[in-house]
Amino acid sequence: MAYTDIDKSDDYFNTVLYTGNASSRSITGVNFQPDWVWIKRRSTGDAHYLFDNVRTATKYISSNNTDAEITNANTLTSFDSDGFSLGTVNETNKSGETFVSWNWLASNTTASNTDGSITSTVSANTTSGVSIVKFTGTGSTATVGHGLGVAPDWYVVKRYNGGSGGQWNAYHSSLGATKYMLLNSTSGSFTSGTRWNNTEPTSSVFTVNTSGDVNNSGDLHVAYCFAEKKGFSKFGSYTGNGSTNGPFIYTGFKPAWVIAKRTNSTGSWRTWDNKREGYNGDNAFVYANLSNAEESDGTLVDLLSNGFKWRGSSADMNGSGSSYIYLAFAENPFVTSTGIAGTAR
Numbered sequence: 001m002a003y004t005d006i007d008k009s010d011d012y013f014n015t016v017l018y019t020g021n022a023s024s025r026s027i028t029g030v031n032f033q034p035d036w037v038w039i040k041r042r043s044t045g046d047a048h049y050l051f052d053n054v055r056t057a058t059k060y061i062s063s064n065n066t067d068a069e070i071t072n073a074n075t076l077t078s079f080d081s082d083g084f085s086l087g088t089v090n091e092t093n094k095s096g097e098t099f100v101s102w103n104w105l106a107s108n109t110t111a112s113n114t115d116g117s118i119t120s121t122v123s124a125n126t127t128s129g130v131s132i133v134k135f136t137g138t139g140s141t142a143t144v145g146h147g148l149g150v151a152p153d154w155y156v157v158k159r160y161n162g163g164s165g166g167q168w169n170a171y172h173s174s175l176g177a178t179k180y181m182l183l184n185s186t187s188g189s190f191t192s193g194t195r196w197n198n199t200e201p202t203s204s205v206f207t208v209n210t211s212g213d214v215n216n217s218g219d220l221h222v223a224y225c226f227a228e229k230k231g232f233s234k235f236g237s238y239t240g241n242g243s244t245n246g247p248f249i250y251t252g253f254k255p256a257w258v259i260a261k262r263t264n265s266t267g268s269w270r271t272w273d274n275k276r277e278g279y280n281g282d283n284a285f286v287y288a289n290l291s292n293a294e295e296s297d298g299t300l301v302d303l304l305s306n307g308f309k310w311r312g313s314s315a316d317m318n319g320s321g322s323s324y325i326y327l328a329f330a331e332n333p334f335v336t337s338t339g340i341a342g343t344a345r
Contacts, residue, residue: 006232009330012105012128015275022095030083035106042294043098051076054132068165115145115204122147129227139217143205146225151201153235155225162219174237189263234328242320246310253330260326267316
């Protein structure tokens with residue numbers, strides 16, 4: 001039996017909840033110094049705030065819109081040894097409001113990467129398969145180094161300066177390099193060579209073509225890249241059956257975070273985690289592509305010891321005959337490096 005190399009998933013990914021207080025403060029309990037922090041206000045509608053160590057603190061972009069990067073010194077002010085620090089703005093720290101933060105570890109440093117035709121700045125963790133990449137577009141077909149050492153299964157690229165910014169163009173290995181999706185949109189998958197030049201990523205680079213969203217000449221772009229790691233992350237697809245006894249998706253671990261999206265038609269990107277109110281039978285979700293407040297899904301999904309199972313017939317997640325992609329990160333591997341099974345709930 002193959003065992004995972006990661007026994008403690010929360011050394012690399014963790015969800016932390018907090019209530020705002022409108023005062024400068026530190027959020028702890030992440031268990032590591034995060035390199036990518038995704039914050040969403042749960043109790044009322046507001047934009048998603050995404051920060052990373054490559055673009056540096058105080059600079060955010062939002063998954064629910066195409067806006068360029070905004071700098072605000074009172075948002076996330078630093079990445080700390082066990083979390084991050086916040087300023088006083090309502091969007092990340094309004095008094096009495098509830099927030100969720102999703103946190104990933106990359107390398108806590110940055111390095112110049114010359115593997116591609118474009119030199120990139122990279123913060124990569126080859127153990128967990130997480131990489132944050134910054135590069136300047138050329139407007140012509142080019143390759144960009146990602147630093148993972150294996151081909152990524154998922155990446156999303158966004159132009160974050162220049163005019164109004166750009167859309168969040170996503171590659172998923174289940175769809176292949178002839179297609180792309182938009183994280184900020186309800187649209188299904190698109191077929192086009194202008195994003196990835198119909199070229200699959202390699203162990204060292206991914207390819208960008210002429211679209212201004214992924215490779216606009218002279219503009220800055222960021223890419224969040226993930227390679228599947230046994231027992232820690234899974235990036236796959238499934239077909240819905242439209243039933244309350246929906247498909248079971250095997251991941252090989254107890255999921256701590258799941259995001260799924262319909263690919264053959266319109267539908268929102270819905271996100272669940274293991275920390276917010278409710279659990280199986282009453283999981284709460286947020287839309288990655290919308291600013292809406294958190295919602296309850298009733299009995300749409302169960303997070304299990306070795307995967308997740310759909311319990312609802314929502315067209316967004318389980319339409320009969322419809323196709324979907326998902327991303328999942330682990331709370332516990334199903335079997336650890338010592339051969340001990342992860343816990344069930």
